[in-house]
Amino acid sequence: MAIKIQPGELVQYDYRPPRRGWMDEPAPFRPGTYSHAGVKKHVEYLGLPNPREWQPYEQDWKLPENWKEIIVGGMRERLGRFRSLKLFLDICVRCGACADKCHFFLGSGDPKNMPVLRAELLRSVYRRYFTLSGKLFGKLAGARDLTEDVLKEWFYYFYQCTECRRCSIYCPYGIDTAEITMMGRELLNLVGVNINWIIEPASNCFRTGNHLGIQPHTFRDNIEFAADEIKDLTGITIEPSINRKGAEVLFIIPSADIFAEPHIFTFYGYLMLLHEIGLDYTFSAYASEGGNFGLFQSHELMKRLNAKLYAEAGRLRVKWMMGGECGHMWRVIHQYMNTMNGPADFLEVPVSPVTGTRFDNARSAKIIHICEFTADLVHNTKLNLDPSRNDAYRVTYHDSCNPARGMGLLEEPRAVIRASCNKFFEMPEETIRERTFCCGSGSGIGTDENIEARLRGGLPRAAAVRHVRETRGVNMLSCICAIDKATLPAVMDYWVPGVQVCGVHELLGNALVMKHEIPRTANLRGEPFAGGEAADA
Amino acid sequence: MIPLISFGLMLFLIAAALAGIEWGGAPYFFAVIVPYAAAGLFLCGVIYRIIRWGLSPVPFRIPATGGQQKSLGWIRTGGTDNPSTAAGVWGRMLLEVLLFRSLFRNMKAERAGEALAYGSSKWLWLGALVFHWSMLAVVLRHLRFFTEPVPAPVAWLQAADGLFETALPPVYLTDITLCAALAYLLGRRLAVPTLRYLSLAADYLPLLLIIAIAVTGVLMRHVFRQDLNAVKALALGLVHFAPVVPKGAGALFYLHLFLVSALAAYLPFGKLVHFAGVFLSPARNLANTTRTRRHVNPWDYPVKTHTYEEWESEFAEKLKSSGYELERK
Numbered sequence: 001m002a003i004k005i006q007p008g009e010l011v012q013y014d015y016r017p018p019r020r021g022w023m024d025e026p027a028p029f030r031p032g033t034y035s036h037a038g039v040k041k042h043v044e045y046l047g048l049p050n051p052r053e054w055q056p057y058e059q060d061w062k063l064p065e066n067w068k069e070i071i072v073g074g075m076r077e078r079l080g081r082f083r084s085l086k087l088f089l090d091i092c093v094r095c096g097a098c099a100d101k102c103h104f105f106l107g108s109g110d111p112k113n114m115p116v117l118r119a120e121l122l123r124s125v126y127r128r129y130f131t132l133s134g135k136l137f138g139k140l141a142g143a144r145d146l147t148e149d150v151l152k153e154w155f156y157y158f159y160q161c162t163e164c165r166r167c168s169i170y171c172p173y174g175i176d177t178a179e180i181t182m183m184g185r186e187l188l189n190l191v192g193v194n195i196n197w198i199i200e201p202a203s204n205c206f207r208t209g210n211h212l213g214i215q216p217h218t219f220r221d222n223i224e225f226a227a228d229e230i231k232d233l234t235g236i237t238i239e240p241s242i243n244r245k246g247a248e249v250l251f252i253i254p255s256a257d258i259f260a261e262p263h264i265f266t267f268y269g270y271l272m273l274l275h276e277i278g279l280d281y282t283f284s285a286y287a288s289e290g291g292n293f294g295l296f297q298s299h300e301l302m303k304r305l306n307a308k309l310y311a312e313a314g315r316l317r318v319k320w321m322m323g324g325e326c327g328h329m330w331r332v333i334h335q336y337m338n339t340m341n342g343p344a345d346f347l348e349v350p351v352s353p354v355t356g357t358r359f360d361n362a363r364s365a366k367i368i369h370i371c372e373f374t375a376d377l378v379h380n381t382k383l384n385l386d387p388s389r390n391d392a393y394r395v396t397y398h399d400s401c402n403p404a405r406g407m408g409l410l411e412e413p414r415a416v417i418r419a420s421c422n423k424f425f426e427m428p429e430e431t432i433r434e435r436t437f438c439c440g441s442g443s444g445i446g447t448d449e450n451i452e453a454r455l456r457g458g459l460p461r462a463a464a465v466r467h468v469r470e471t472r473g474v475n476m477l478s479c480i481c482a483i484d485k486a487t488l489p490a491v492m493d494y495w496v497p498g499v500q501v502c503g504v505h506e507l508l509g510n511a512l513v514m515k516h517e518i519p520r521t522a523n524l525r526g527e528p529f530a531g532g533e534a535a536d537a
Numbered sequence: 538m539i540p541l542i543s544f545g546l547m548l549f550l551i552a553a554a555l556a557g558i559e560w561g562g563a564p565y566f567f568a569v570i571v572p573y574a575a576a577g578l579f580l581c582g583v584i585y586r587i588i589r590w591g592l593s594p595v596p597f598r599i600p601a602t603g604g605q606q607k608s609l610g611w612i613r614t615g616g617t618d619n620p621s622t623a624a625g626v627w628g629r630m631l632l633e634v635l636l637f638r639s640l641f642r643n644m645k646a647e648r649a650g651e652a653l654a655y656g657s658s659k660w661l662w663l664g665a666l667v668f669h670w671s672m673l674a675v676v677l678r679h680l681r682f683f684t685e686p687v688p689a690p691v692a693w694l695q696a697a698d699g700l701f702e703t704a705l706p707p708v709y710l711t712d713i714t715l716c717a718a719l720a721y722l723l724g725r726r727l728a729v730p731t732l733r734y735l736s737l738a739a740d741y742l743p744l745l746l747i748i749a750i751a752v753t754g755v756l757m758r759h760v761f762r763q764d765l766n767a768v769k770a771l772a773l774g775l776v777h778f779a780p781v782v783p784k785g786a787g788a789l790f791y792l793h794l795f796l797v798s799a800l801a802a803y804l805p806f807g808k809l810v811h812f813a814g815v816f817l818s819p820a821r822n823l824a825n826t827t828r829t830r831r832h833v834n835p836w837d838y839p840v841k842t843h844t845y846e847e848w849e850s851e852f853a854e855k856l857k858s859s860g861y862e863l864e865r866k
Binding site: 011015016017021022047079080081082083084085086087088090091092093094095096097099100101106111114116117120132133140141142165168169170171172173174175176179206207208209215216217220221242243245285286299300303304307308311312315334335336338339340342343357359360361362363364365367372375376379404405406407408409410411412415428430431433434435459460462463464466467495 | 542586589590591592593594595596597598599601602603604605606607608609611612613614615618619621633637639640642643644645646648650651652653655661665729730731732734735736737738739740806807808809810811814815817818819820821825827828829830831832833834836837840841842843844845848849851852855856858859860861862864
């Protein structure tokens with residue numbers, strides 16, 4: 001189903017809610033605003049409930065007969081396991097501060113995309129089955145029965161949330177819609193209601209180690225291909241190692257970095273940087289993916305997929321680990337991995353062999369973000385950088401939601417960008433750092449069939465980019481997330497044509513003056529440096 | 538529709554209470570049983586809620602970070618917006634609870650075609666802050682009824698609050714601010730279309746109840762004066778568990794007391810319980826130290842993974858042919 005959306009088509013809406021109450025308004029299921037169902041063989045491979053062929057646009061979702069019991073039982077179990085869920089269902093005062101903070105609401109005007117109402121979809125059922133007032137007073141107390149329509153509505157709106165946590169920052173109680181959505185999706189998965197864009201990558205990842213199902217020989221080929229490209233560009237031979245025992249560092253990246261555009265240019269940047277400083281590191285074909293679509297399905301699947309990271313570090317007997325540019329991978333690594341898959345006491349506290357900096361902030365998890373590593377190099381002037389090589393780019397920076405609000409990695413990437421570029425311009429402050437807007441396609445909903453929802457969700461980010469495009473001539477949007485790199489180009493093409501997307505380490509790779517390099521005239525994309533050869537002189 | 542129903546319910550509650558007070562012929566019920574029952578429900582309810590929340594663990598350390606993390610020494614951290622120490626968490630929570638830090642971030646998005654503009658929007662923050670602090674001052678002022686002698690700070694507060702002597706008895710500043718804030722909060726809920734759309738009866742009823750309490754209180758002070766000695770005798774009797782039903786306390790006073798009791802009894806069971814819950818919010822009350830200190834999940838259980846050995850045996854041929862070293866030769 002190819003969905004074509006014309007320019008200007010998506011702005012015919014306002015923020016006025018419909019007259020009918022939200023409980024009486026079923027989810028619209030308009031093509032272009034939802035993703036397709038998890039394919040049977042992948043659901044089966046992962047051993048998840050209720051594998052079958054079905055689609056959300058069909059009337060019959062082929063739910064198990066006792067689906068209601070399963071969901072209510074699943075809620076009971078999760079209320080007992082997660083204080084966050086119980087508390088967030090209890091204490092919302094519906095002040096509405098979160099309403100116009102969600103990119104999906106801002107881009108669609110659909111009131112159920114207001115975070116408060118998204119949570120009410122779950123809360124109303126919670127009240128009906130778990131609170132006295134809900135049992136006694138029903139609708140008047142904001143409670144409603146769990147019906148198939150409600151379940152479909154959950155599906156529609158919990159897969160129209162990217163778990164970006166922007167609303168949580170504005171909530172006076174920190175109610176985190178990511179928690180609500182994660183629990184909602186876990187419940188849906190109990191009866192086999194899921195989307196293929198999450199289930200298939202997760203199943204591939206479980207089997208081969210990465211989302212696309214790249215097998216070890218292809219993994220090696222792709223990395224060697226990148227090394228060849230770098231040799232053409234710089235004249236320098238790089239021989240990255242894979243599955244090498246005894247390396248100091250295991251470097252985990254999102255697998256998109258080795259095959260997708262524009263990710264691959266960031267990958268060149270990594271390879272050049274790590275070669276230049278002589279880091280003793282290895283990739284792993286088994287742990288060939290840092291991204292974790294389990295996060296978008298259930299806590300259990302997240303843990304299952306993530307186990308390989310520490311396991312492989314142990315097998316290869318490395319000292320510490322480093323992670324590449326990826327958003328949700330870092331939510332998992334920073335906030336879940338140590339708890340789920342740790343302790344990592346067989347590893348050592350990361351220490352930069354170049355600067356001697358000890359990364360105490362990772363002293364327990366033993367894994368650092370490459371932006372932390374590179375920012376330290378830049379700060380200690382260990383790199384020979386020529387930012388003028390990026391002069392063709394007028395750069396802005398999109399804080400990826402998870403590193404921003406699930407970690408606080410704000411200044412490290414900026415330090416790298418400032419050292420690598422002369423022309424760096426920030427977007428309006430309401431749209432960056434902890435207040436950053438999601439790309440609109442995060443949390444596993446970056447599918448083609450969902451393109452209208454994605455473009456709508458991308459509107460606030462695009463509006464901010466357009467602002468700096470118009471005022472500062474920005475033509476390059478940098479970011480540190482593989483999903484951003486995969487999906488922002490489409491968002492830019494639709495809303496702000498002429499703006500490209502790149503990773504932070506692509507910019508660094510452009511600026512990096514390597515020892516013994518041949519005279520370089522082109523950046524990693526093969527485009528001439530601004531002013532051609534003159535700029536390099 | 539929901540606002541009307543809520544308003545109707547509120548009027549019904551008031552009318553029923555007044556009828557009971559005037560014609561019920563059971564002053565002991567309204568003077569003693571209702572307040573004790575309400576206090577009991579309030580205490581037990583709050584404890585029950587906190588225990589219930591407490592019984593659910595916090596399996597993962599998931600603070601929503603509102604600023605720069607602590608990483609490299611030369612990078613300034615976000616301080617209390619992204620705390621990395623217990624003191625920082627205390628700071629974050631105090632700012633949240635006392636000054637409504639997160640609401641202070643609020644801004645308003647306005648769209649024109651494809652463009653979005655953001656404007657300052659501090660009214661909600663101001664309204665909420667004024668309401669909560671005024672409410673606290675009003676409650677503290679009422680301590681003068683429950684204590685003998687009245688503690689000096691309560692007397693000071695009362696004196697300071699009534700400093701603007703524009704009438705006799707002095708109009709309390711916090712009475713004015715409380716009523717203004719309540720009017721704003723209710724007006725906003727009714728006037729903003731999206732807010733009206735998502736509001737439940739459970740959002741209007743507490744507001745209307747507090748408004749009714751404030752109005753009856755102000756009326757007693759400035760219009761239908763009550764015998765304060767009788768009121769104080771009742772209050773002291775209640776706190777010393779030697780309840781008396783004094784002569785001279787009027788229907789308006791009993792209505793006020795009934796509404797306060799209704800609020801206290803309802804507090805733990807509706808959204809107003811946020812006053813206790815805010816302290817437990819895992820997105821706010823945890824330090825962002827997940828990589829520095831291992832957080833333990835008490836219900837962690839083993840899961841089925843795909844081990845290296847399984848992976849190697851599945852791809853053994855391909856691994857061998859592309860030059861990987863295998864564990865199993």
